[in-house]
Amino acid sequence: MNLLFVVRRRLRLQKPTPNPPPPIDPLITMLKLSIRSISCRQINPAFFTARHYASATPEHQSGKTNGAGTAVVMMNMGGPSTIPEVYDFLRRLFSDGDLIPLGRLQKWMGPVIARRRTPSIEKAYESIGGGSPIRKWSELQGREMCKILDEISPATGPHKPYVAFRYAAPLTEDTLAQMKTDGITRAVAFTQYPQWSCSTTGSSLNELHRQLKKFDPENTIEWSVLDRWPTDTGLVKTFAQHIRDSLATYPEADRKDVVILFSAHSLPMSVINRGDPYPHEVAATVNAVMKELNFSNPYRLVWQSQVGPSAWLGPQTQDAIQGYVAKSQPNLLLVPIAFTSDHIETLHELEEYIEEAHAKGAKGVKRVESLNGDMGFIKGMANLMKKHLEEGGSGSRQMSLRCPGCVNAKCEARNEWVSKQMGGKVASLV
Template identity: 60%
Template structure:
């Protein structure tokens, strides 16, 4: 859910696109050293899950889907090329195949410098793999009947690509006549056809290519992977709680007499208005998350929802985050807290676009601040596990919302993808 000005704004915008578009009253607070230790364990090789190693309804593959980001500056050009080639994300019409590579090539040197400024690459893969692995550890305990749970990450524009993930699934003993279940778990809490929809379309494409010809088993089942989808979760109580706690922690940095006057600026990826007017549910779902967080905070502060990372001359959903900060400061409101409400971890849009450009160029770094991203937040990771367990217990393949196309949708690929996931069989044991 890692989207988008002219002139200087256009320059800022694609920095956003070069990323990616994840008892509640108490929480464990990890120290940086502990988080670094945990992240180092991500390199540990997880033994393959095979179909002869099952519980009553397992094993279960849990696939985290996200936009992704280049892990090194050398990967930037390929990342941008794939990103601008995706008509679901950036519709460029009949000239997509020409304009996409052109824009990517021209943007690469500048975006490489931006990634170099935040450490040489995006941390989104490290955080995604960490979140997936930690969630599966919890899930093994709270849902033993569907264990073991094997974590996978599938990025749309960076390694590991969807096709790489699918090849790993097959190598680990899923599919290829052996059956098995897998959950496509979007890490965009709010659904958009440009983000979750694009990832699911890509997943469907590779499923058809790699498993479409699998033959039937003796029991009549075709032995392909049985998919279900967690396609949105904008108001899940754990997500809301994690955001609320991070906001409360940041507000404590302001003097008590000014604290309740701090303006909370929720910032989300923007969308082209052509996508919004087509009927995309994203604006409504982002608004739902913002309202739920403010409700949890008791509406303690004034707030607004704004959008970042616009690219190109066409109209995009606004107001823009950078403009909002500039305008509020011009009006004398200098106590501002930015909350990346549609992102589940740090990436270039938080570390560079918000921290370096919006806050760094505001002239008021002492009063304009950003809330910490969810990253390794244990409340958030527990929420992911609870979401997965509820989904596995439900026996449904996707939400009713996912099966409904946008009113003005003309995409045949979207139609076929939705039909596939909505039409998957009831999950094993249900």
């Protein structure tokens, strides 16, 4: 997600001018900053599997239904599964005005910037095995979750998994077209970002609302939204167990002194100051996990992937690691607390920080395994979905409240749509 905020940050730094569109070359210069931290190195294949993980075979379920049952749509940003997909991924990303506002020249500038950056980004994905594993893990999680749902919630079954990515295949519009072909009449939009941000879940829901006008103008599909789950029991317990497993790899005498660093993607303070609840929800996850661990270790919440000199959430993950190593604290355990599967930020960025620490003699700097195909985590998602369906599928009360500084009309329209889907049970507050 480094690339999502680079251009936005550059635009904020410019002085007011009667000519709104910023020059392209400075934008490209700033985008290069987000790539400099990416070195081309191969990732240990062990990070893609674990003894308690289900087998991950790419699969997208489809098939005609009689209209009964429930579709579970796993929403996420996505990522290029292969090198040839990188350009289209970047083109869609830079063409999204919700995330990177470039003014009236958005449709032209987005593809231009994407084309300029494609070679560097292709090298980055080559360094982690030739593409992002996020689709593989999303499809596995959805498939296994729906199998469990068929057993524990037969009244809402059969359950069919779908994946809807914002910038990579399968795209939201392709998934909706498949759902229409399959005869789906009831669906849950299930965000795979446990902690809400207007830049992640908000953007995905805005796109879903927009595409539904094209693919289902008759409103034949009844929707509900599972919009956030930062303190879900399954999520918390799985993170806690992964931490326990990793702590067990340290010498017993050192174990209680290992500092746990919970790392989440940072956001510009300009986004936070508009009222985005993301940092509070990430902190809620951290507190719940530490409570599950009986606060057994010292810990901090840190933020990764900051780009440029403007104010972002801090401290930065890399700076925190370097600071503790300099203070003779060699045992640090990194936990990617805002991610439900591996991708370039876990497989590359965190691993790069670890290698830097090891080079300075801090061999006790490690990271926990990502959630990926952990069946305990997947069972937790199934229980979360079952509860959502039993409660009538209402979204959270938080979703109905826009940020106090929000100026995006799409958010208002989206909330009105959700309210109508829920029969007015969750009315938009503003």
